[in-house]
Amino acid sequence: MDNMLKITNGQAIARASIPLVPFESFFTSLSTFVKNDGYIVQFFAFTEEDKNFILAVVRNSDLYVISTEVGSIFQSLTGQVSEKFHMFEREVAEQYGLRPDGHPWLKMVRYHPNYTGYPDVFDNDYAEEIPGNYSYFQVKGEAIHEVGVGPVHAGIIEPGHFRFQCAGEEVLHLEIQLGYQHRGIEKMLPTMPMKRMPIICEAIAGDTAIGHNLCLCQAIESLAGMQIEPGASITRCIALELERLANHIGDLGALSGDVAFNPPASYFGRIRGEFLNLLQVLCGNRFGKGLVRPGGVAHIMGEEQRQLLRDKLAEITPEIEHVCDLLFTAHTVLARFEHTGTVSKEMASDLGLVGYAGRACGLAYDARVAFPTECYQDLPANSNKVTDGDVNSRAWVRREEIMHSLQLITMLLAKHEALMEEEKAVQTRPVNLAADSFVVTVNEGWRGEVSHAILTDRQGDVQRYKIKDPSFHNWTGLAMSLRNQGISDFPLCNKSYNLSYCGFDL
Amino acid sequence: MLKVIQNRIEQGCKTSNYPLEPINLYHRYRGLPVIDSECSLDIVQRCADICPQDAIQVEAKTIDLGKCTFCGQCEVEGEGAFARFSEDFGLGAANRGDLITQGTLPDLAAHSKQEFKKLFGRSLQLRQVSAAGCNSCEADTNVLNTPFFDLSRFGIDFVASPRHADGIHVTGPISKNMRQALLDTYDAVPSPKIVIASGCCSISGGPFYGSDEIIGDLNSLIPVDLYIPGCPPHPLTTLHALLKFFKQG
Structure with a gap:
């Protein structure tokens, strides 16, 4: 934690004062931090003069900032350290074309071409229709069936896709795939x-x-x-x-x-x-x-x-x-x-x-x-x-x-x-x-x-x-709520979280 | 059971008598703008400069209600000399061009197709499609099902399947990622069918105009029959538009 800078909510600092550390020490510092009751507030990439950087803002009882330079591949923290990085690293891969090596579930978040023009991490051709056209985590077995819901839902509600792996009524796994609401907000804001x-x-x-x-x-x-x-x-x-x-x-x-x-x-x-x-x-x-x-x-x-x-x-x-x-x-x-x-x-x-x-x-x-x-x-x-x-x-x-x-x-x-x-x-x-x-x-x-x-x-x-809606953390919570739960309890669980699709999709 | 009865008595009947009795919205609400066509071009220009939506045409002295988010900055900037937003929530229009206005809108009831009134005037089932909406249009449409508005008393319902619907009610600037799902839903509705564009997003892209991740204009994809401006449209704006378009005149 010594190499992180303590910052105050809503107080601007000079960029020069943000610690820029080698990736190894970025990795170890963040590992130690999140394992000791530390949480991620922001974790995002940006480019400058053809170099790629990752900046993290983390919290315990205080806020800290740390950054590092990365190549087009970097070691995934999700795979080795904590699930807290899971969605953030997928977002970095999608927005900047940087591959988190060893990420256990490296999928698209919002289906859009990356900002940098680097080769696409997901091998997508964005001229084609992508939403709906991708593979899901599957549970195999004779008695297993899949239930797909969305993107258009049966009510006045935002779009998203839910894929359930079920044995009878029991949900073994739920994968939530969003991105339908993506409006390119982070990309457009700096030009506004x-x-x-x-x-x-x-x-x-x-x-x-x-x-x-x-x-x-x-x-x-x-x-x-x-x-x-x-x-x-x-x-x-x-x-x-x-x-x-x-x-x-x-x-x-x-x-x-x-x-x-x-x-x-x-x-x-x-x-x-x-x-x-x-x-x-x-x-x-x-x-x-x-x-x-x-x-x-x-x-x-x-x-x-x-x-x-x-x-x-x-x-x-x-x-x-x-x-x-x-x-x-x-x-x-x-x-x-x-x-x-x-x-x-x-x-x-x-x-x-x-x-x-x-x-x-x-x-x-x-x-x-x-x-x-x-x-x-x-x-x-x-x-x-x-x-x-x-x-x-x-x-x-x-x-x-x-x-x-x-x-x-x-x-x-x-x-x-x-x-x-x-x-x-x-x-x-x-x-x-x-x-x-x-x-x-x-x-x-x-x-x-x-x-x-x-x-x-x-x-x-x-x-x-960079924008982060609380839903970015909490959708995974909803998926975990459905584990070993009757599928008929999904609407109730979903409403108890009532997460934002557009806040997530940006 | 006793508690159910106690609460029922306390709540009473909250359903409004609209449209039989008018509803006056609080004076800070911003509805149909009143535009002074005598206003000097300097002031109009200043209003146009401050408008975040580029909705003001200076020479013509018009506001495009299909772009406007009703933020009210032009009213403050020009101290009301160019535009003042009235409490009139009747903003629906049958033609896109009518929304570019000098302060008046054509009578919606007279402009809607008579065949729609005949077919759907007594029973209208709509399928809502949120296509990258921020959820405020969706939320204020949902509100029509609460006891105060009680939409079903007019024979209008939002249904779960496009197969059961007479038309679609679209919100949001239509992200590229929702384009196909929107077209599939439209195709699944039996003809003749109605298309309603609700909120400035589905009319013009709204706050997101210029983003390369959105389509921004529903009418460029499928023909729109009814436009309901706002960011989001007030529930009464939607109700007014539905009643005028399908039931009256």
Whole structure:
């Protein structure tokens, strides 16, 4: 760990200060780190003057950065050290044409030609139709059958492909193959003018518009040396918590619907909309699009908006408590939630699960507590009582987070009201970014750790933009939840995670 | 059981009476823009410069609602002198060209095909296809099935199979990776069939215009019958468009 540099969330550093070490020492340092309760925040490649580099940001109770130069082949950490690197190394192979040697399952992530023009690691011809045309992990045996689902699913839901290997009803293995939603965001962002960047980041994953856009704006603010007003900071936190509430409540309703208990499904479905309407009160858009902008917020929360928030919270908080009580005391619900789709704490830790998926397994990590941004430093942390790693635990964690977020918003509203100074709304303007710099931002979006990283070049232009949605870690958790589980439990397990396809596919 | 009854009483009936009674959205909501055609070109130019979507045509003084994400920056920049966004959520259009607007849209009910009204006016089954959407269009379409909107009271349903559908409702900028699956779904719908492009992504690529990983314009792949602008369209925008297009006039 001696050769890693400790960094602070959202604080730009000079690129020259990022340790550049030989690959062997990069490999050993990261091995030791991840084996001692360390996790990966970012792990990505970039090129400069025809050389290839890999940069890693890792966390324990602090954030660290380390980088190395690699040739077109490098030794895989997934194969020898930890599954935590699995998807990251596949991404590096796909984006930059660099082969992680010894990777046990080197497949495409999103089917696109690499950025470098190197020979394709997967021998693909991208002029041909690739999605759907590739081999899956197969279990062989006379009684084994395969079930393929997607990309177009039976509902109003994003596309992805699930391939189950089953013996009767029992799932032996589930492989999740995404990539259908790939829009080339990381490739296009460095070429975009500043005015387009927040609009794009709000559409990385629309249900995490605030989470992702906050990561962008904090990164830009740090690179451009912008200060934001305390009022704007409070509004951002309120928006992030409203986003969390809307999604958690919607998911509890959907979980209830998936076990055929319809009253909470209807009530929570409607109550979720109330929170989206509150985001619309703040900024005119039900997903918070157009609110957070580099330098602050584009819409000031005034007394009128504060009062509307207070009134609505006072009205629906008891309703939420009652519907939660209805859901969590129904025997038929508990019989389906408990011991379904269990992931052990050890497995969760091996995979590096984040957010409620991790917390439901006993991994307490919450970026609001570990690396607080905006006003989270001054707000109380949440804790979880039910952490058995099953659907029930993931539902309970949501319930606890709902009550916690409601409490946070009440505190934030009081804080905002006490502010004396006049606030000013901001618009996106062209800014000068610090040259040759690096910044990483981490926020606890509703699904978990959202992180963006920016490398700027000598002119202060964005050279590399890296995005990580929590789903990038957690899809593997869903696959593990299905091991030795009845295939009919898939919808329930899937909803208990409710991961993002577009956040993963970028 | 007692708890079910208690909750049922507490929740009451939340279904809106729309369209019999109008719904007024909160004034910060940004719907159909009101454009001042007398506005000086300097101001329009400034608005066009700040527009992230390049949706403003300066000389013509128009906004392309098929590109616009309704971020509202032009309203702030021009202090409302060029465009102000009203609370009017009726944004659907039958022709792409109509979305390039000086602030008015043709009456959708009068522009939709009469044969569609006859065929689907009393029962409309749609298959939703998310083609690289960010999930906000999908989420705000799903919301139509919640008790407040209760879409099925109009005889409109989203169904699981294209074979059961009268048409497709497409969201997202259509990634190259979803192109084939989208065309397969379209082919699987029995004719005559309807195609609805929902959200600025499926109309013009939305926030992702210019990316080489997307198609960006649904109409370039399959003929679109109904356009529903927004980022995402408000559930009422979708509801309004479906009712006008299939049921009224």
